[in-house]
Amino acid sequence: MRQILLIVLAAAISRPLGATDAGSFVALCYHEVTGDTPEAYSSTAISVRDLAAQFAWLQANGYHPVSIEAIVASRNGGPALPEHAILLTFDDGLASVHQRVFPLLKLFKYPAVVAPVGSWMDLAPNESVSYGEGQVSGAAFVSWSQLREMQQSGLVEVASHSYRLHLGLVGNPMGNVEPAAITRVYADGRYETDDAYVGRLRADLGRAREQMLGHMQVAPRVMVWPYGRSNRTSQQVAASLGMPVGLTLEDGVNTPQTPLATLRRHLVQNPMALTALAEILRQTWPSDPRRSVRIDPGDWPVAGEARLSVTLEQLVALKPNLVFISPRQGDAAHQATLFPTARLPMRADLLNRIGWQIESRAGAAVYVDLPADWLGDMDLVGDLARQVNLSGLSVPLVPGSMAAEQLRHAAERWRWPIHLVYVMQGLPDPGLWSRLPDDDWIRLPARDDVLAGLPDAARGHVMLQFDATRLTPATARQMRALKARGFGDFAIDGLPTAVPDEVRREFSLRDEPRP
Structure with missing residues (x-):
């Protein structure tokens, strides 16, 4: 095939x-x-x-x-x-x-x-x-x-x-x-x-x-x-x-x-x-930088092919190599999953289709944003990995923690390898960067205080996230400055319908210089 x-x-x-x-x-x-x-x-x-x-x-x-x-x-x-x-x-x-x-x-x-x-x-x-x-x-x-x-x-x-x-x-x-x-x-x-x-x-x-x-x-x-x-x-x-x-x-x-x-x-x-x-x-060039967007199909129509087609067109045009996906509709109080599981009600069996189409048509790896209230439910995480085509999970946990490794273990029973993205709101302890497991990394908001405090040790281990509703020429200048410092892994918290040309040139892998 x-x-x-x-x-x-x-x-x-x-x-x-x-x-x-x-x-x-x-x-x-x-x-x-x-x-x-x-x-x-x-x-x-x-x-x-x-x-x-x-x-x-x-x-x-x-x-x-x-x-x-x-x-x-x-x-x-x-x-x-x-x-x-x-x-x-x-x-x-x-x-x-x-x-x-x-x-x-x-x-x-x-x-x-x-x-x-x-x-x-x-x-x-x-x-x-x-x-x-x-x-x-x-x-x-x-x-x-x-x-x-x-x-x-x-x-x-x-x-x-x-x-x-x-x-x-x-x-x-x-x-x-x-x-x-x-x-x-x-x-x-x-x-x-x-x-x-x-x-x-x-x-x-x-x-x-x-x-x-x-x-x-x-x-x-x-x-x-x-x-x-x-x-x-x-x-x-x-x-x-x-x-x-x-x-x-x-x-x-x-x-x-x-x-x-x-x-x-x-x-x-x-x-x-x-x-x-x-x-x-001889390792003469680095791997491609990570560029990600986020989609939330929870509110898509149950027969969501039209919405999926539009999303795929947007992804092909913007060309990220990672897509973070929400696995549910609603919140902890009122939620329904987008994949089969006995642990929660299911809204529709859509997530595997969405993930597979993103990989096959947009060429991006699929990571699932794991809700905080799911972190202790290994059976639910196992069901997710059993049913859904995914490469990793984003989790609001400390890198290398026992809870994070338990989640990885539960998912890798059915999908291997599972890479973890640790979602944090501020800079971690400086010694943590050297202890990150291979192929895992940290996602941080691209706030001024975070950017000013990034240590050299974070290069290649941190993804900086920008607000999808506030992409401006200033964002492009900020991305250029970060690249000059060796920080080129960027996330957009959403999938904007319109991206300023200046931002697109800095973010899209279509425009990324090749060695």
Whole structure:
């Protein structure tokens, strides 16, 4: 499903990569490798010429591809990983991995992970499956004998990419198709239960395991999650079936503290020049600044498609990369949710549809503004994460507090990873900035007293929020001054129908200078 893959890319707020610390490594995720002229199946394809050039560049610049075995051993008291360690992975089991990649692996003596999809391996040559931009036949995929040849070389570890989870399933009454490994199937007017969901995962991953054991005489220990999407429940299922190592599509460096179940990978796309590869590995540019708006669909019509369409047009025009959403109508005294739950009345089952459309059409990650009166209800937060496509929560809590981590844990049972945005009204204790968990940050009002007191340590960890009803040329000047100080993460508390041109130029990622 090309749309799902694009959503994975759009939703990610990337961190710079680099593996210079002891025990750290960067993982690269490849898919199809074409010849020099044929059309690619998808946007993730690269040419064999480019791949050879990348391998040569890695070799010439002191990068060292390592195996899963070396990574696991380094965690268990074995030899340390070399400096500038790299993990090479090739997803989907396309025929090009044997035809074009394997000769290069042998030439450079590079280890790699290859992850075929079980159901695609079972296709007859005259059968086809949806892939990338269209349909491909069973002949497009590697054979079991070719996989055995690669495995027996000692260079290739064959991982599971599921049996039939590399697809989308209907995830709400409006018919949105979402990644199978994390989606509650909606059919016949009801959602899949917890037991049915876990049973579906276990049956699928178990079938892929037995299939590989039968053909390869070795069961997989690595689970490569389709579209990079998983949750704590699916990770536990994989581990119980002998696959404690999991590969995602979260950007970033894998440090010795990164759990083996959720290793990060950077998706290689076409085209990727050598300069782009070097920029990834050498951290030569910072990640995009965070720019967010907030919407409140609680008062939208129950059949809110017209309002959603207008909202999407506004988001596409303004181009934030984060959207904060209210999950309910009303307040603590009189409230109704926008998602199914037994904890409160439901106004309408809209939130999953809204969140998915924002990711797929506007390219923004979705964060839910958690009401203060929900902070102690872990079952309610679990229901929210079970039913709604989201990347994080904003919470009026102190960073790193037990209450915040309990919320994260409750949500990550069904959505992983969950990033937290801590909503505060004034500057925190100065020492707190260095204690913020990775990928979390603080949202503060852009008041004069807050801006004057921002310490250097807050750079990259604070989002400054501006009032949507008071955007003026002075706001633009304020944003420019903050950027000059190294504070470029901005929020607008709302989604204004009209934004002054000066503010739009400073806020919109369409106008953000690129290195």
